[in-house]
Amino acid sequence: xxxxxxxxxxxxxxxxxxxxxxxxxxxxxxxLGTVVGAMRVSPVPVAxxxxxxxxxxxxxxxxxxxxxxxxxALPPLLGLKLTAPVPLVLAVCALGIYxxxxxxxxxxxxxxxxxxxxxxxxxxxGLTFGQVMTLVVMPQAFRxxxxxxxxxxxxxxxxTTVAAGFSVLNLGSVxxxxxxxxxxxxxxxxxxxxxxxxxxxxxxxxxxxxxQRWRVAR
Amino acid sequence: xxxxxxxxxxxxxxxxxxxxxxVVTILVVAGIVGFFVWRLAExxxxxxxxxxxxTYTNVWIQIGQATGRTLAAFVVAAIGALVLGFVxxxxxxxxxxxVRMPFTxxxxxxxxxxxxxxxxxxxxxxxxxxxxxxxxxxxxIALIAYNGSVLAEVFRAGVESLPSGxxxxxxxxxxxxxxxxxxxxxxxxxRAMMPVIIAQLVVTLKDTALGYIITYEELLFYAxxxxxxxxxxxxxxxxxxxxxxxxxxxxxxxxxxxxxxxxRLRRSSRGGPVxxxxxxxxxxxxxxxxxxxxxxxxxxxxxxxGAASA
Numbered sequence: 063x064x065x066x067x068x069x070x071x072x073x074x075x076x077x078x079x080x081x082x083x084x085x086x087x088x089x090x091x092x093x094l095g096t097v098v099g100a101m102r103v104s105p106v107p108v109a110x111x112x113x114x115x116x117x118x119x120x121x122x123x124x125x126x127x128x129x130x131x132x133x134x135a136l137p138p139l140l141g142l143k144l145t146a147p148v149p150l151v152l153a154v155c156a157l158g159i160y161x162x163x164x165x166x167x168x169x170x171x172x173x174x175x176x177x178x179x180x181x182x183x184x185x186x187x188g189l190t191f192g193q194v195m196t197l198v199v200m201p202q203a204f205r206x207x208x209x210x211x212x213x214x215x216x217x218x219x220x221x222t223t224v225a226a227g228f229s230v231l232n233l234g235s236v237x238x239x240x241x242x243x244x245x246x247x248x249x250x251x252x253x254x255x256x257x258x259x260x261x262x263x264x265x266x267x268x269x270x271x272x273x274q275r276w277r278v279a280r
Numbered sequence: 281x282x283x284x285x286x287x288x289x290x291x292x293x294x295x296x297x298x299x300x301x302x303v304v305t306i307l308v309v310a311g312i313v314g315f316f317v318w319r320l321a322e323x324x325x326x327x328x329x330x331x332x333x334x335t336y337t338n339v340w341i342q343i344g345q346a347t348g349r350t351l352a353a354f355v356v357a358a359i360g361a362l363v364l365g366f367v368x369x370x371x372x373x374x375x376x377x378x379v380r381m382p383f384t385x386x387x388x389x390x391x392x393x394x395x396x397x398x399x400x401x402x403x404x405x406x407x408x409x410x411x412x413x414x415x416x417x418x419x420x421i422a423l424i425a426y427n428g429s430v431l432a433e434v435f436r437a438g439v440e441s442l443p444s445g446x447x448x449x450x451x452x453x454x455x456x457x458x459x460x461x462x463x464x465x466x467x468x469x470x471r472a473m474m475p476v477i478i479a480q481l482v483v484t485l486k487d488t489a490l491g492y493i494i495t496y497e498e499l500l501f502y503a504x505x506x507x508x509x510x511x512x513x514x515x516x517x518x519x520x521x522x523x524x525x526x527x528x529x530x531x532x533x534x535x536x537x538x539x540x541x542x543x544r545l546r547r548s549s550r551g552g553p554v555x556x557x558x559x560x561x562x563x564x565x566x567x568x569x570x571x572x573x574x575x576x577x578x579x580x581x582x583x584x585x586g587a588a589s590a
Contacts, residue, residue: 101305105290108302112309122482122531124489127524130500134507135520139319220394227396227493237400248405255393255401262392 065240065249072239077257079232083153083222088215090158095165102170105191113166120163125156125224132156133228153230157221164214172207173199205276212269216262223258233257325517333512334522346502347526353416353488353498357423358481364428369435370461390429396490398422403494415496419488427484434476438469474545478538482531489527499523 066073101113120128132152142148176199184198226234233254240250290298320326333339371383390398403418413421442465450460470477492500503523507516 104301105294106298106301106305109305112305118532119528122486122528122535123524124486124500124527124531126489126492126500127520127527130492130503131520131524134504135517139316139323139325139517141323220392223394223396224490224493227490234394234396234400237404241404246408248401248408251397251401251405255397258394258397259389259392 065245065253069240069243069245072236072243075231076233076236076239079150079225079230079235080219080222082150083157083225083230083232084215084219086150086154087157087161087218087222090154091161091165091214091218094158094162096169098162098166099169099173102166103173117163117166120160121167123160125160125221126227128160129153129156129224129228149228149230153225153228157218157225161214161218161221164217165211168207168210168214169203172203172210175206176202208276209269209273212265212272216265216269219261219265220258320517323517327513329513330515331518333506333509333515334518339506342502342506343499343522343526346497346499347530349416349496350485350488350491350498351530353419353423353491353496354485357420357427357488358484360420360424361427361431361480361484362477364424365431365435366466368429368432369439372432372436373439373461375457387429387432390425391433393426395422395426395487396493398425399490399494415491415494418494419491419496422490423484423487426487427480430480430483431477434473434480435466435469438473439465441472442468471545475538475542478534478541482534482538485531485534486527499526 098113098116101109102117104110104113132155133149136142136152137144137148142152180198180202181194184194189197222232223234225232226238229235236254237247237250241247324330368383368387371379372387374380374383399418399422402413402421403415406413439461446464446468447460450464455463488498489500491498492504495501500523503516503519506512507519508514
């Protein structure tokens with residue numbers, strides 16, 4: 063336990079960095095992913111095409127490459143100076159843009175799991191597109207979207223460690239800081255793994271309880 | 281496609297509105313693309329000097345070698361992950377609790393630890409215990425461990441989604457447990473889960489890029505190297521573009537294989553989707569869920585087509 067109690071400052075900053083990346087990346091991913099998911103089911107062909115292109119391209123790009131582009135290619139391109147908050151913002155954007163594709167796919171398939179008859183019945187009683195979506199499709203899709211969306215968030219939490227390779231402080235970079243203080247790296251990394259197992263178990267527990275609460279009765 | 285599920289056939293007003301929305305979408309996308317092209321031009325990324333690195337044969341040979349190292353890690357990791365996946369899945373499906381429990385625990389832990397942390401453990405952690413290894417092996421072993429545990433859950437979900445009659449019929453004709461598993465359950469489970477398995481292999485290919493962080497000399501590592509050559513004008517932006525195209529091309533190729541396999545499985549009557557195998561599964565990864573749900577979404581689309589033409 064000495065590894066943790068002697069270096070509480072580094073562990074705290076690392077955990078905080080992971081949580082900031084997780085929260086920031088999650089917000090960006092949810093907002094962007096919802097927009098793209100909506101584009102992919104919209105009646106506008108151009109929007110569908112753009113959404114599909116975005117999802118297929120980014121999902122076939124390694125996250126490390128997205129980080130690489132944001133960390134090395136974007137700053138010279140936009141003339142950014144890599145002072146305090148900029149690398150963190152870039153990392154949050156990289157995580158968000160990558161995860162947004164998974165959110166978009168989850169939302170789209172959630173909408174697709176609602177039986178066609180539901181939307182048809184809603185239209186048959188004269189509801190408009192907006193009413194069909196908000197009153198009939200969305201409430202049902204939301205329930206079936208929650209479990210896979212939590213899986214996406216768990217993956218996002220684990221992906222935050224990639225930021226450690228691009229000098230953004232998080233749990234993944236605790237190792238480098240503590241090795242400078244002469245700690246045993248094996249023990250440090252095992253503790254990092256333990257923290258992640260605990261966080262992931264917490265999220266899966268949340269996932270299961272939400273799933274049970276909102277189980278779709280069909 | 282799904283647009284027609286949710287909204288009526290558009291009338292004149294809806295058509296006009298959709299056109300406006302289409303134009304707005306085009307303008308927004310053109311704006312973003314235009315901005316980047318303008319920044320690329322403004323910072324001189326289109327000048328011949330920035331791209332001069334890619335006129336040398338040697339550079340391309342080295343890019344080829346770097347791609348080879350990426351693929352070398354991927355192929356070994358993919359085969360290893362499939363083998364480990366089978367072993368873990370069979371262990372987890374055991375009837376004996378004392379076998380099942382440890383395998384379940386191992387799978388859960390391996391799935392919860394980020395791949396990068398596992399790579400750190402192998403590359404930076406183990407030397408403290410006296411074990412040193414090349415970055416290559418750290419990448420391969422970490423990928424095998426993570427993807428093997430995910431594939432184990434995929435195989436298990438495949439076996440459990442089979443109708444129980446399959447297993448019972450196997451026992452009824454006198455097969456042992458191993459025979460039922462090997463001859464009846466696993467072949468069907470693999471077939472039912474083929475799209476998910478290949479999607480997970482795409483993930484494996486993507487994750488080889490993590491090797492860059494622990495100094496495995498794969499494509500990204502080479503891009504960083506060539507991008508920092510001041511003599512060539514530090515072409516980091518062109519190098520990123522080239523490497524991105526290679527990565528996306530490789531992954532698209534593999535995804536294409538997945539689509540072709542999926543389509544062939546659906547077409548052939550013998551190997552059609554196994555009955556009941558498309559049920560939503562408990563405790564699946566995002567990749568699995570997305571793929572299975574996409575498959576179900578496609579079926580929905582097909583039904584819709586049938587309904588529309590009828």
